[in-house]
Amino acid sequence: MDINSLLGAPKACECGKTHGCDIKSVVIEKNAVAKIPELAKGYKGVLLVADRNTYRVCGKDVEALGIHKDIFVFEEEGLVIPNEKAWGEIQSRVTDEIDLIIGIGSGVIQDLCKYVSFLCKIDYFIVATAPSMDGYASVGAAMIANDMKVTFSAHVPKAIIADTEVLKDAPMEMIVAGYGDIIGKYSCLNDWKLSALVNGEYFCQSVYDLMMSAVKAVRPLSKKLLERDGEAVGALMEALVVAGIAMSLVGNSRPASGSEHHLSHYFEITGILENAGYFPHGIDVAYSTVITERLREELLAIKELPAxxxxxxxxxENNIRALYHRAADGVIALQDKMGWYQKDYLSIYREKWAEICAVLSEVPASKELEELFSEVGLTMDKFYAMYGEKKVNDAVMYAKDLKDRYSVLWLYDLIKEAN
Ligand SMILES: [Zn+2]
Ligand SMILES: [Zn+2]
Known part of the structure; x- marks a missing residue:
């Protein structure tokens, strides 16, 4: 896939929208770091940002290029938390002389650099160190503010640089997480189609096809990823970048996030609220993809819709308060605003049930997904050992309330509650 053909000025699309993406370059290859001086030409002051680990694996190579004015490496050994303190530290290094931030890292570093460069109204590049998530090319910056997880809308990087030699040596759990995040797109793409059918939500076939083809390219790579094959890791990274670009093209997260992500966010948010454990993002997404597919299969087996x-x-409301604790008011206010509980979905389901079933049946079977994930060491017993039946069931019924996005969870909830 030629990712660079997706970038640039908006082009008209059959869906009626024009799609554009502000990213200028994506370089995913061996020795990609060597391309940075060329990409950074024209900028006057470069600030490099890394954490201790990403400095060791790649930051020192970027530093050796000698193109920077300043470098900031987080002091803490271990994970940096993307909170007010962390972004304040970076922001304090953005003097009048700095007009480009180059972040070296994956999740947290890219979120922080994305957000600070946005606040300071300057450009940023991200030098990826792990193919672990699909946020590289997206506008959303996942942060912790007032101890709560929030996603700030920011901007996309001007360049994404990923050296496959660095990516392939990332911790295996991060590579597996990236794989899970991509296979999970089967679920979110299906939710998008379902919402277009049920809610008349905007849908773009060409962005859907773009994402689906990236998913299909990654699907057979599990074995090669475990072997740290450079090409396979590069293909995974490409798919992760495509997911971000797909979100930019349509202007929302539909092509990359649906019910499987809503479940994963439920595990993460309740984990934070209750001080309980949860898996890395893409791994939660992988398990949750199996769960949402089981729901579709359950729905497809229904003989008759409720009367x-x-x-x-x-x-x-009682359940929302019990599950979401101090976040409950926000969840309730959101659903009051959406008004979907007051909407007569049952009539729509009656009218369109055959078409709904046709859409639901497009996702690979849950058994097939389980097999794919077990090839990379993700088995459902590990998932249930972490969360237990109850938490998984709660997520199925109440994760949807965190979001203003229709998905199979809404359909499943109505059928379950009515029966
Ligand atoms: Zn379109
Ligand atoms: Zn994701």
């Missing part, structure tokens, strides 16, 4: 349905506000 009626009524929203039990009191029960719902």
């Amino acid at each position: 009626s349905w009524e929203f039990d506000r009191e029960k719902w």
